[in-house]
Amino acid sequence: MSKTIEIHLSDAQTIMELSQLIQKYDAEIFLKKNxxxxxxxxxxxxxxxxxxxxxxxxxxxxxxxxxxxxxxxLEAVENFLKQ
Structure with missing residues (x-):
């Protein structure tokens, strides 16, 4: 399952928060960027x-x-990256 999105991060968001958010999922989660x-x-x-x-x-x-x-x-990552 995949989805292409445009990132909208606030200055308050950190990659540490994203990492912590997704640790609870069993899925393998990858991000691809050109x-x-x-x-x-x-x-x-x-x-x-x-x-x-x-x-x-x-x-x-x-x-x-x-x-x-x-x-x-996927929904959790998308919600985080589009805040």
Whole structure:
């Protein structure tokens, strides 16, 4: 299950909060971002992966979730990134 979204993060939101939010899901959750023509992919449960993506407001990203609670995980990530 995947969905492409545009990020709208507030200054108060941190990647640590996103990481903590998704730890409760059994699904594997990945984020894909086009950086200068190359697709970068990171496991959202990895803080280092999130840091390397350098997420910014108005970035277009694809969230990919696989597993038993993929739908719920995708909704949680989307809600966080679009605040």
């Amino acid at each position: 950086v200068n023509g190359s697709i970068m992919e990171a496991n959202l449960k990895s803080i280092l992966g999130l840091i390397n993506l350098q997420l910014q407001g108005s970035d277009q990203v694809t969230v990919v979730c696989e597993g038993p609670d993929a739908k719920e995980a």
